[in-house]
Amino acid sequence: MSLKTQLTEDMKAAMKSGEKDRLGVVRLILAAIKQKEVDERVEMTDPLVLAVLEKMVKQRKDSISQYEAAGREDLAAVERYELGVLEAYLPAKMAxxxxxxxxxxxxxxxxxxxxxxxxxxxxxxxxxxxxxxxxxxxxxxxxxxxxx
The missing domain is CATH 1.10.10.410 (Arc Repressor Mutant, subunit A)
Known part of the structure; x- marks a missing residue:
């Protein structure tokens, strides 16, 4: 199963189980993937989807450090949750x-x-x-x- 298909299935599962926070993050991922498909007129393969996910992870890490520096722990917590969901789709990192x-x-x-x-x-x-x-x-x- 491709990563894009897995994300779509996870979105359906989150809808059925009522996990609104997780559903929001999965929808964000799918929207970013769709945006790249439209902008570059390409079919998203797993390596391209991974690149989108890595970019989103980097954005979340940057946001967390900015929010913590500004003393906005509430916003940093939201970004940490999103980061956790995003990292679940990435393969295990090499040592x-x-x-x-x-x-x-x-x-x-x-x-x-x-x-x-x-x-x-x-x-x-x-x-x-x-x-x-x-x-x-x-x-x-x-x-x-x-x-x-």
Whole structure:
């Protein structure tokens, strides 16, 4: 079952069970997916849906930090709930050791040697690790790997 189909089924289940908060979040996700389909005229595959979910997760994390800085715990709590629902649809994140192994394999494959090759290495890693790893962490590890 595709991720988009799973979201639609979860929306129906939330409607039947009366989970209004969860229903609202799932509808937000589906709306973002539909918006991307319309804007880019593409059929949403699982990797594209994951990209939308990751963007939404990043937005929620940013909002939480902003709300906490402003002392709005009530709004931060709403964002935390939405973040929990969003993260449930993302695959389990890779451990740092697994990411490093993927970096080492890609380094050998691309013959990346120094900081000038960061772009080349990230270009290979991004499609492989999208949705499976925090790309900020991947970037840090790549820089560290190529610097030393």
């Amino acid at each position: 740092e050791a697994e990411i490093q192994a993927a970096i080492d394999a890609a380094k050998a494959e691309t013959h990346a040697a120094g900081p000038a090759d960061i772009g080349k290495l990230m270009g290979v890693l991004k499609p492989r690790l999208a949705g499976k790893a925090d790309m900020g962490l991947v970037s840090q590890l790549v820089k560290k790997s190529l610097a030393g």
